[in-house]
Amino acid sequence: MAKTRVGIFGAGYIASVHADILANDGRVELVDVADMVASNATRLANQIGDAQVGSELEDLFRMDVDTVYITTPNTTHVAPVVSCLERGLNVFCEKPMATDAAGGERIREAALASRGVYNLGMNRRYAYTHDKLKTLIDSGDLEAHSAQLKLNRGELLNPPWTADPNKTGGFLYETTIHQIDLLQYLFGPVATLRCAARSAISASEFDDFSMLFTFESGTVATLSSSAHSGWSFPFERVEIYGRYATATTEELERIRYALDLEQVVKTEDYTHIPFAEKGGYAEENRLFINALQNGDKPPVDVNEASTLNLLLASIYESARDNREIDFTARRRETIG
Incomplete structure (x- = not known):
């Protein structure tokens, strides 16, 4: 089976935790890292090896990724998640899903209409x-x-x-x-x-x-x-x-x-x-990649995320x- 091609949007601390785990999963290829702060993206790309560096979400799209990890600040999740789902990409989004009910509903509607898999990161x-x-x-x-x-x-x-x-x-x-x-x-x-x-x-x-x-x-x-x-x-x-x-x-x-x-x-x-x-970070990532590779249920799917x-x-x-x-x-x- 082809490897899951992952791009990471947001290169802070939690992105580095996920990147280290994914870099050791033989089913995954880390393709690109994007962050508006260039030094953050470069640091994380160097940490994981051969990944390309970008400054915006569209840079990940140009690299033909099939899965995006959204690890930006809490109040900035809705727009990039919806954009990825509308392109049919799989999304692993760090908590929270959104910071209001309306934002969560936008993501839910996009996920239900998308061929991509949505998962909310709830490692605990x-x-x-x-x-x-x-x-x-x-x-x-x-x-x-x-x-x-x-x-x-x-x-x-x-x-x-x-x-x-x-x-x-x-x-x-x-x-x-x-x-x-x-x-x-x-x-x-x-x-x-x-x-x-x-x-x-x-x-x-x-x-x-x-x-x-x-x-x-x-x-x-x-x-x-x-x-x-x-x-x-x-x-x-x-x-x-x-x-x-x-x-x-x-x-x-x-x-x-x-x-x-x-x-x-x-x-x-x-x-x-x-x-x-x-x-719990290693296990949630393993289960998410299982969902993409084997068709398993993602750890925290869009309905569970919406309820939370x-x-x-x-x-x-x-x-x-x-x-x-x-x-x-x-x-x-x-x-x-």
């Missing part, structure tokens, strides 16, 4: 810690009655653009999107949601969130996220409570779980695993309007 699903949670739930060893998730970013100072919603789309789109995605990945469709939020330090956006979710499965979960509370370990955590059972993650480093009344606690430690593997995008917009709406949202009804009306 495939992190070793969360993959273990998923395995315990799917096997029936851990029935998730309730859960609490939390993420405290620490600050919105470094890099400075993380405090600019014109670049991020808002704090939830930049950081907490991974925990919001995990809610549906682990517990199934959201039924209702309510969010209380405040601007504790930031003058331009909500930066403290407390959320309550119910799920069609019956699970109830809370999620708390702060943009400025410090980096105390673990700043990222999932705790799940079942019948005489608990499971707790500590960032991407380890998971502890007990599945019986005797409280025999098992620990799996992943601190020695390379970041791209334990963080709608959920994020609904959380912000709940915070602004101080009301509960029937998300089951909203999802059916919007996505079907």
Whole structure:
């Protein structure tokens, strides 16, 4: 089978993570890197070997790529994704899909009309810690009655653009999107949601969130996220409570779980695993290339991405309007 010819649009840090993984996949040929900052494109092209260098998306099109990785800033995803899909190209887009409901719908419509495959990059699903949670739930060893998730970013100072919603789309789109995605990945469709939020330090956006979710499965979960509370370990955590059972993650480093009344606690430690593997980046890329080469379902297809995008917009709406949202009804009306 012919190799998948990949171009990368946006040559920042996350592009280099994906490029390193793809460069070691024998099914892939990295053809071109484009970035409006020439030095960034050159640096990444040199990192991966023989790739050409460009400054705009059209440079990738001229190199006859069949797949484009969109790794530009959050608020700049919609136009290049739609442009690629309209040309019938496959797209791997880093999170978020968009930073509003309208942008997400534009991408969804383009993806459904395209012969290309769309995938949203949500690596945390495939992190070793969360993959273990998923395995315990799917096997029936851990029935998730309730859960609490939390993420405290620490600050919105470094890099400075993380405090600019014109670049991020808002704090939830930049950081907490991974925990919001995990809610549906682990517990199934959201039924209702309510969010209380405040601007504790930031003058331009909500930066403290407390959320309550119910799920069609019956699970109830809370999620708390702060943009400025410090980096105390673990700043990222999932705790799940079942019948005489608990499971707790500590960032991407380890998971502890007990599945019986005797409280025999098992620990799996992943601190020695390379970041791209334990963080799920290697697996999401492998699954995406599988989808292109074998016709498998992409890891996060356009319908899942659209549901996540709608959920994020609904959380912000709940915070602004101080009301509960029937998300089951909203999802059916919007996505079907």
